[in-house]
Amino acid sequence: MKFARLGDPGSEIPVVIAEDRTYDLRSVTSDVNGDFLAADPVGRTRAALDSGALPELADADARRIGSPIARPSAVICVGQNYAAHARESGAEPPTVPILFLKTPNTVVGPDDAVTIPRGSEKTDWEVELGIVIGSRAAYLDSPADSAAHIAGYVVCNDVSERAFQMEVSGGQWSKGKASFGFNPTGPWLVTPDEVDVQNLRLRSFVNGEPRQDSNTNDMIFSVAEIVHHISQYITLEPGDLVLTGTPQGVAFGGKFPYLRAGDVVEIDIEGLGGQRQEFKAWEAQA
Structure with a gap:
């Protein structure tokens, strides 16, 4: 599974990339941060994908690619x-x-x-x-x-x-x-x-x-x-x-x-x- 963050600095959207499609993760997490990564990110994301709960981000290719993780503590x-x-x-x-x-x-x-x-x-x-x-x-x-x-x-x-x-x-x-x-x-x-x-x-x-x-x-x-x-x-x-x-x-x-x-x-x-x-x-x- 590939996680990423797309958008202008400070306003990135968390996404998951699956089968060459980019899905908006905001219904699962506000960001790819420590809280998300510590709470079964793959299982939660897979469940959301399988249920159809994640909308595809249609303009993903037009957005800036941010760091795939929010600012770390270290x-x-x-x-x-x-x-x-x-x-x-x-x-x-x-x-x-x-x-x-x-x-x-x-x-x-x-x-x-x-x-x-x-x-x-x-x-x-x-x-x-x-x-x-x-x-x-x-x-x-x-x-x-x-x-x-x-x-x-x-x-x-x-x-x-x-x-x-x-x-x-x-x-x-x-x-x-x-x-x-x-x-x-x-x-x-x-x-x-x-x-x-x-x-x-x-x-x-x-x-x-x-x-x-x-x-x-x-x-x-x-x-x-x-x-x-x-x-x-x-x-x-x-x-x-x-x-x-x-x-x-x-x-x-x-x-x-x-x-x-x-x-x-x-x-x-x-x-x-x-x-x-x-x-x-x-x-x-x-």
């Missing part, structure tokens, strides 16, 4: 979770997950323009698999317990400013990760039954030229291990978003130039859809 990220990316960053692969945070207002629609921060010279792209939490997870006993707390998966672009992240960081990464709009998300929230999450191709392109091309089976720490590990330190709430790391092929590795105004980034993950962002100069958006 965005928690795993760094250097692909060995080749760790090495292109000048580090050895980690032996325990590296965690950092992005702010909730980084989460925007998958095709929304992204503003390059004021003074930035090193804005970078990162295609990532995102995990959406479906029920509270705290102190899970084992990775095997993680699946019961996952509502689904999304495509994310973990946009980063590397000078802010590394050169003026003070020893942490969030300065380079938390600019407004630095986490385009979607187009869909895809439920776990729809994908083989540890065998998904993920790719990125800049101005049509290939950059990243890898598979989630190359993760150092699996989805189940990530959720289990985070739960030992942070209580995950329904609707929270977890980013699982990016493969090699980013500008930080030195092979490609950083992003400039007018550049277009496209990313996709097998089964989860694709995104397209044009990068804008800060001055033009101030």
Whole structure:
């Protein structure tokens, strides 16, 4: 099942996409938020579909695509979770997950323009698999317990400013990760039954030229291990978003130039859809 949110920022309509048709979910929920995801979203939506209670949204294709989840209470990220990316960053692969945070207002629609921060010279792209939490997870006993707390998966672009992240960081990464709009998300929230999450191709392109091309089976720490590990330190709430790391092929590795105004980034993950962002100069958006 695919959930999405369509419409102008702040006025998105929750929808479900079934058999290539888009149905209005507002009779079931006001939004694709933590309350909805914690209360059997698939079962409730399936029952509404089967009963004919959900009207088709006729103009769905004409509406903006928002993030498929409402603003989460937390965005928690795993760094250097692909060995080749760790090495292109000048580090050895980690032996325990590296965690950092992005702010909730980084989460925007998958095709929304992204503003390059004021003074930035090193804005970078990162295609990532995102995990959406479906029920509270705290102190899970084992990775095997993680699946019961996952509502689904999304495509994310973990946009980063590397000078802010590394050169003026003070020893942490969030300065380079938390600019407004630095986490385009979607187009869909895809439920776990729809994908083989540890065998998904993920790719990125800049101005049509290939950059990243890898598979989630190359993760150092699996989805189940990530959720289990985070739960030992942070209580995950329904609707929270977890980013699982990016493969090699980013500008930080030195092979490609950083992003400039007018550049277009496209990313996709097998089964989860694709995104397209044009990068804008800060001055033009101030």
